[in-house]
Amino acid sequence: MGKSLFEKFNFGSGEIVALDVSSKNLTAIIGLVKAKKLISIKQLKTETYSGYAEGEWLNVEELKENAVSVLKKAMQGCKIKKKILHVSVPAEFLAVAVKNVDVEYEHIHKLTDADFDYFYYKGDTYGDGDFVPVNASGISFSIDGESNIMDSPKGENAQKLSGKVSYQFCEKSYFKIFNDIANRLGFKEVLYYATPFVENLTIFEKEERFNELLLIDVGYISSSVSTFKGDGVLALRSFSFGLGHVAAAIYEALEIPFDDAEEVLKKVDLNLNYDGETFETAGGYQVYLSDVAQIAIDCIRVLSATIKDAIIECGYQGSASLPFYVTGEGLELRGLIKYLERGLIKEIECVSPKLPGYTKPQFSSAVSLINIAAEINENRAGRLIYN
Numbered sequence: 413m414g415k416s417l418f419e420k421f422n423f424g425s426g427e428i429v430a431l432d433v434s435s436k437n438l439t440a441i442i443g444l445v446k447a448k449k450l451i452s453i454k455q456l457k458t459e460t461y462s463g464y465a466e467g468e469w470l471n472v473e474e475l476k477e478n479a480v481s482v483l484k485k486a487m488q489g490c491k492i493k494k495k496i497l498h499v500s501v502p503a504e505f506l507a508v509a510v511k512n513v514d515v516e517y518e519h520i521h522k523l524t525d526a527d528f529d530y531f532y533y534k535g536d537t538y539g540d541g542d543f544v545p546v547n548a549s550g551i552s553f554s555i556d557g558e559s560n561i562m563d564s565p566k567g568e569n570a571q572k573l574s575g576k577v578s579y580q581f582c583e584k585s586y587f588k589i590f591n592d593i594a595n596r597l598g599f600k601e602v603l604y605y606a607t608p609f610v611e612n613l614t615i616f617e618k619e620e621r622f623n624e625l626l627l628i629d630v631g632y633i634s635s636s637v638s639t640f641k642g643d644g645v646l647a648l649r650s651f652s653f654g655l656g657h658v659a660a661a662i663y664e665a666l667e668i669p670f671d672d673a674e675e676v677l678k679k680v681d682l683n684l685n686y687d688g689e690t691f692e693t694a695g696g697y698q699v700y701l702s703d704v705a706q707i708a709i710d711c712i713r714v715l716s717a718t719i720k721d722a723i724i725e726c727g728y729q730g731s732a733s734l735p736f737y738v739t740g741e742g743l744e745l746r747g748l749i750k751y752l753e754r755g756l757i758k759e760i761e762c763v764s765p766k767l768p769g770y771t772k773p774q775f776s777s778a779v780s781l782i783n784i785a786a787e788i789n790e791n792r793a794g795r796l797i798y799n
Contacts (some may be wrong), residue, residue, distance in 0.1 A: 417484050417713060420536070425445055426444055426445050426451075427442055427443065427444055427445065427490065427494070428442070428443050428445055428496070428782070429441070429442055429483070429486070429487065429494075429496070429497055429599075429787060430443065430496060430497070430498040430499070430500075430606065430687060430778075430781050430785050431482075431483060431498070431499050431500070431593075432500045432607075432777050432778035432782075433499065433500050433501070433607075434463075434502060434631055434632065434741060435463040435464055435465070435502065435504075435656075436460055436461075436463055436631065436633065436656070437458045437459070437460055437461075437632075437741070438459050438460075438461055438475070438479050439456065439457070439458045439482070439719050439777075439778040440455070440456070440457045440458075440480050440482045440483045440485065440486035440487075440504055441456050441486065441507070441778055441781070441782045442454040442456075442487065443782040443783075443786055445786040448786060448787050448788075449786060449787065450767070450782060450783045450786040453769075453770065453798055454490070455486040455487075455490070456486070456770075456778065456788065457485045457486040457538045458655035459478045459481060459482040460478075460480065461474050462474055462475070462556045463506075463633045463656075464502075464633065464634065464684065465633065466504070466652050466653040467505060467583070468503045469589075472589065475589065476589065476592065476593055476596075476642045477595045479496075480593055480596055480597060483497075483593075483597055483771035495599050495600035495601065496599065496601045496602070496603060497594045497597075497602045497603070498523040498602075498603050498605065498782070498785035499590050499594075499602055499603070499604050499605070499773060500610065500777060500778075501546065501580075501582045501586060501604050501605065501606050501607060502607050502634065502636075502650075503606075503608055503629070503634070503636035503638070503648055503649075504634050504636075504650045504652070504710070505583045505586045505649060506580055506582060506606050506607075506608070507581040507584055508544050508578060508579070508645050508646075508648045508651075509538070509578075509579045509581070510576060510577065510578050510579075510644070510646060510647075511576075511577055512574065512575070512576055513525075513531060513532070513575055513756050514574045515527070515530065515531050515534060515573045515574075516571065516572045517571050517573075519571065520569050520570060520571045522567060522568070522569055523555075523566050523567060523568055523569075523573060525566070526729060527566075527573065528564070528566060530572055531577075532548040532577060532796055533796065535548070535577050535579065536548070536579065536704070536796060538579070538581070542583060542584055542585075543583055543584070544581060544582060544587070545579045545580065545581050545635070545796055546580060546581065546582045546604040546605070546796070546797060547579075547580040547605060547606050547609050547797050548579050548580070549577070549578050549609065549642075549643040549644040549795045550564060550577055550578075550642060550643050550644060551575070551576040551577065551578055551641050551642040551644035551646065552575060552576050552642055553565050553573070553575040554574045555568055555570035555572065555573055555574070556570050556571055557572065557574075557755040560576075562618075562621070562642045563618075576644070577644065578609075578643075578644030578645045580608075580609055580648075582604055586604075587604070590604075593754040597783055598714075601670050601795060602773040603667045603785070603788070604797075605692075605784060605785065605797065607629070607636075607777050607780070608636060608638035608640070608645055608648055609644075609645050609775055609784075610640075610709075610777075610780040610781050610783070611627060611629065611638075611739065611780045612625065612638065612640040612641065612645065613780070613784055614741065614765055614776075614777065614779065614783045614784060615627070615737075615763050615764065615765060615780065616640070616737075616763075616779035621640065621641060621642055621643070622641075622642075622729055623641070623730060623731055624638075624639055624640070624641045624646065624728065624731075625639065625640045625641070625642060625730060625734070626638070626639050626726070626728050626730055626734075626736050626737065627639075627737045627763075628719055628736060628738040628739070628740075628752075628760075629738075629739055629740040629776070629777070630654060630655070630715070630738060630739075630741075630742030630748070631654040631655070631740050631741055631742050632655050632656045633652060633656045633657070634650060634651070634653075634654060635651060635653055635654050635715070635740065635742065636650040636651070636722075637649050637650075637719060637722035637723055637726055638726070639727075639728050646726070646727075647726035647727055648726070649722035649725050649726055650722075651718050651722060653715055653718055653742075654742045655677070655741070655742040655745055656706070657711060658708050658711040658712075658745065660673070661679050661707050661708075661711050662676065662677060662704055662707050662708075665707050666697075666699055666703065666704075668697045669692075669695055669757025671695070672693035672694065672695045672697050675693050675694060676691055676693055676701075676702065676704050677745065678744065679701070680701055680704045680705050680706075680708060680745075681746040681747055682705055682708060682709060682712075682745070682746060682747025682748065682750060683737070683746060683747040684705075684751060686700070686701040686705060688700070688702070689702070691704075708745065709751055712748060712755060713751075713755055715755070716751075717755070719752075719755075719756060720755075721736060723736075728775070728782065735759040735760055736756060736759070736760050736761070737761050737762075737775075738752065738760050738762055738763070739762065739763050739764055739776040740763070740773055740774070740776060740777075741773070741774045741790065743762060743774065744774065749762055763776075764776050765779040765780060765783065766770075767779050767783070
């Protein structure tokens with residue numbers, strides 16, 4: 413019988429493995445961790461695949477094969493010891509619920525990790541449906557009836573702990589696919605993380621999260637809008653529209669192959685004015701950049717309108733002085749933010765992780781995943797992972 417990857421490789425105790433899933437890419441990351449802090453990324457490998465739309469995979473078998481392939485490439489030459497795979501869950505496979513939770517103890521005592529495990533677990537009254545909670549985190553807390561506080565009161569003395577908690581749910585069918593992928597590679601446990609959850613925690617400082625924030629993640633096929641406060645997602649909406657739809661519109665309007673449409677989309681800059689300038693694709697098609705730019709601008713109008721609807725559905729109540737924040741792989745289109753600002757009539761600020769070498773918005777979901785995986789509390793209650 414052949415050896416598993418974990419028999420072939422012997423991973424250092426400070427290294428973790430993660431798989432980030434977006435609507436275009438599967439990204440395997442090996443991170444070096446010390447004292448629950450991400451020190452560096454040792455490996456980052458990416459493979460494209462068909463993706464998903466409207467919460468459905470476009471090619472499940474391709475997804476599995478490419479996920480196994482990219483993880484093998486990332487782990488090649490590494491010595492793997494921890495048999496845990498950390499996997500992101502994109503917005504289209506998530507749901508969010510916010511509820512108030514209260515726990516009262518017989519006596520005043522110092523609040524510990526175990527108290528918070530029980531606190532979050534008590535709020536999990538959602539039963540065993542098609543969606544299962546994967547992450548739970550506090551938006552605000554109060555102890556013994558005192559005013560709400562944003563910071564966790566762990567270590568404080570209290571008899572009653574109350575708080576507003578965000579529960580993030582994942583579709584059960586999602587687990588089946590990625591548990592199978594993990595089993596094929598010899599992982600013994602899989603932990604799941606909601607992408608909007610880890611992005612907000614990683615991109616924004618705790619002081620910034622005292623305010624309600626709105627983050628727009630523009631993807632390739634799928635995009636999302638999330639609102640966030642404290643350590644919790646308040647609301648989440650996703651929709652199947654992104655950079656790939658812009659390429660598809662170019663392909664249809666100019667009647668060129670899709671690969672050529674993607675190529676010319678990378679060439680165009682919406683900040684520029686094109687006057688008769690043409691571009692010849694690798695396939696030999698001559699196109700006017702002004703035509704490409706106009707098609708892209710029209711698509712951004714559709715994107716802006718869809719984002720507006722999502723913001724209304726999220727019930728965003730943040731400060732008028734705060735911008736909307738935007739990240740994601742869709743920001744490869746130069747000038748997109750300029751036209752988003754026009755469409756939303758709002759200041760837009762591009763944000764991304766601050767990890768050196770990975771500060772582009774295209775890395776937001778992958779770097780955020782490995783960052784929070786490094787920090788997560790190992791004392792988990794049941795199936796929930798708590799911030």
